[in-house]
Amino acid sequence: MRSAEAAAPVALSELMERAGQSLAEAALRFAGPVPALLLCGPGNNGGDGFVAARYLHQREVEVRVAALGEAQTDLARAARAAWGGAIEPIEDAAPAPLVIDCLFGTGLKRGLEDAVSERLSGLVKSAQWAVAADLPSGVEADSGGLLSQVPAFDLTVSFGALKPAHRLMPAMARMGRVVLADIGITADGPWFEIGEPALPPVAPDAHKYSRGLVHCLTGEMPGAMALAASAAARSGAGYVRVSTSAPIAGLPRSVVQVGDAPLADPRIGCLLVGPGLGKLPQLLTLALTSHRPKVIDAEAIGHVGDPARLKGQDAVITPHSGEFATLFGELPGSKAEQALAAAAASGAVVVYKGADTLVAAPDGRLGFAPPAPAWLATAGTGDVLAGMIAALRARGMPAFEAACAGVWLHGRAAERAGPYMIADDLLEWL
Numbered sequence: 504m505r506s507a508e509a510a511a512p513v514a515l516s517e518l519m520e521r522a523g524q525s526l527a528e529a530a531l532r533f534a535g536p537v538p539a540l541l542l543c544g545p546g547n548n549g550g551d552g553f554v555a556a557r558y559l560h561q562r563e564v565e566v567r568v569a570a571l572g573e574a575q576t577d578l579a580r581a582a583r584a585a586w587g588g589a590i591e592p593i594e595d596a597a598p599a600p601l602v603i604d605c606l607f608g609t610g611l612k613r614g615l616e617d618a619v620s621e622r623l624s625g626l627v628k629s630a631q632w633a634v635a636a637d638l639p640s641g642v643e644a645d646s647g648g649l650l651s652q653v654p655a656f657d658l659t660v661s662f663g664a665l666k667p668a669h670r671l672m673p674a675m676a677r678m679g680r681v682v683l684a685d686i687g688i689t690a691d692g693p694w695f696e697i698g699e700p701a702l703p704p705v706a707p708d709a710h711k712y713s714r715g716l717v718h719c720l721t722g723e724m725p726g727a728m729a730l731a732a733s734a735a736a737r738s739g740a741g742y743v744r745v746s747t748s749a750p751i752a753g754l755p756r757s758v759v760q761v762g763d764a765p766l767a768d769p770r771i772g773c774l775l776v777g778p779g780l781g782k783l784p785q786l787l788t789l790a791l792t793s794h795r796p797k798v799i800d801a802e803a804i805g806h807v808g809d810p811a812r813l814k815g816q817d818a819v820i821t822p823h824s825g826e827f828a829t830l831f832g833e834l835p836g837s838k839a840e841q842a843l844a845a846a847a848a849s850g851a852v853v854v855y856k857g858a859d860t861l862v863a864a865p866d867g868r869l870g871f872a873p874p875a876p877a878w879l880a881t882a883g884t885g886d887v888l889a890g891m892i893a894a895l896r897a898r899g900m901p902a903f904e905a906a907c908a909g910v911w912l913h914g915r916a917a918e919r920a921g922p923y924m925i926a927d928d929l930l931e932w933l
């Protein structure tokens with residue numbers, strides 16, 4: 504973000520003007536012309552607040568401004584002077600129906616003082632609408648951590664680009680709706696928000712093998728693999744084959760159940776191992792003898808042991824936090840940094856699941872999932888995701904793109920399936 508700012512073709516004062524105007528417009532559209540209280544901090548986040556106050560006043564909204572100390576940057580000082588209206592000390596500020604938090608943004612270095620964070624929380628709780636400028640004050644921009652108590656906002660207006668905290672827990676749960684205001688700069692980092700994927704078209708001369716063969720290795724709990732294999736079949740694979748020692752109930756009839764099959768079969772577009780595997784590490788070892796692309800999920804992740812075993816395997820791994828810790832131990836840094844370190848250590852694309860799923864590639868690319876419904880937190884949804892990614896991989900998408908596409912489609916399917924869905928229902932919405 505800071506490098507984007509430095510490279511921006513427009514003056515910083517103009518960026519602040521645009522940020523403040525966007526904030527005012529977004530708050531007005533969201534809350535309507537109700538009396539507003541802007542809380543302005545000492546840095547440029549506070550400067551955005553003074554600009555927004557000026558715009559709201561021009562739009563005939565009743566505005567009050569409360570400041571935390573004096574402005575500390577030239578830009579903020581200029582914005583404060585241009586406001587020209589009264590400024591109350593934050594300790595004395597009375598509540599208002601609309602509270603706009605411009606205390607701190609990306610420059611926050613430590614938690615807010617207790618008295619300030621309590622004041623902020625009190626004003627936010629008593630407001631009808633609470634809006635945060637760029638980031639709620641107390642949120643650490645890069646990690647998504649909370650440096651002090653952060654109340655729940657209804658709307659967060661991010662300037663120029665989303666920051667990691669907009670997509671990482673616990674911060675993302677405090678932001679309400681997040682909107683991105685275009686202020687004329689673009690992010691230039693290696694990370695991005697995963698968007699709707701462009702899926703490979705079905706070629707006019709396609710046949711079932713060219714559309715992608717997913718081969719699944721079943722373990723001790725065939726139900727989990729039934730979910731994963733069904734998801735692969737519903738995600739456009741031309742052929743889904745399950746090797747199993749006993750017939751699995753509940754699989755679509757189009758999914759072929761076999762005994763042993765050679766894993767070196769060049770028609771295999773993706774091998775899937777893990778869902779329902781149980782205590783059968785030998786099946787992972789078998790999968791790793793194949794040179795075909797693979798998705799490694801669930802218990803199979805725990806059987807890897809040394810992440811370096813995955814080097815050269817062309818693998819996507821899909822751990823939740825417990826499986827991640829089993830394979831990689833306690834890594835330092837934010838969830839994003841941990842996922843990137845894990846991808847580098849294993850050479851695999853890492854789908855680090857949870858309420859804030861992200862996808863990391865060994866080359867440093869990092870995709871943050873858009874928010875998905877919390878009702879995905881139900882048994883078997885991870886199996887469905889693994890099957891979806893395996894199908895997309897078999898259809899020819901590269902590992903990172905297939906993982907990102909699977910995550911995006913999974914979240915949207917859950918939205919359509921509704922709050923009382925079970926993992927089986929998700930299959931109907933792929």
Ligand SMILES: NC(=O)C1=CN([C@@H]2O[C@H](COP(=O)(O)OP(=O)(O)OC[C@H]3O[C@@H](n4cnc5c(N)ncnc54)[C@H](O)[C@@H]3O)[C@@H](O)[C@H]2O)[C@@H](O)CC1
Nearest residue numbers: 508518519522546547548607608609610611612613614637
């Ligand atoms: N990056 C960009 O391109 C743009 C940024 N803008 C705004 O500028 C913000 C960043 O501005 P700044 O870098 O000035 O940072 P902030 O406004 O977030 O605050 C930083 C200031 O607060 C002090 N500080 C940090 N933590 C504190 C604490 N706990 N208690 C007391 N003081 C503390 C710092 O020493 C510094 O003086 C963004 O979040 C955004 O709102 C916009 O003006 C538009 C353009």
Ligand SMILES: Nc1ncnc2c1ncn2[C@@H]1O[C@H](COP(=O)(O)OP(=O)(O)O)[C@@H](O)[C@H]1O
Nearest residue numbers: 823856857858876877879880882883884885886
């Ligand atoms: N609170 C949540 N909000 C959004 N998605 C969630 C939440 N909790 C879990 N998920 C998603 O649900 C899926 C659960 O997968 P996993 O933990 O492997 O479950 P299982 O092993 O039972 O299939 C993952 O895709 C994860 O990202």
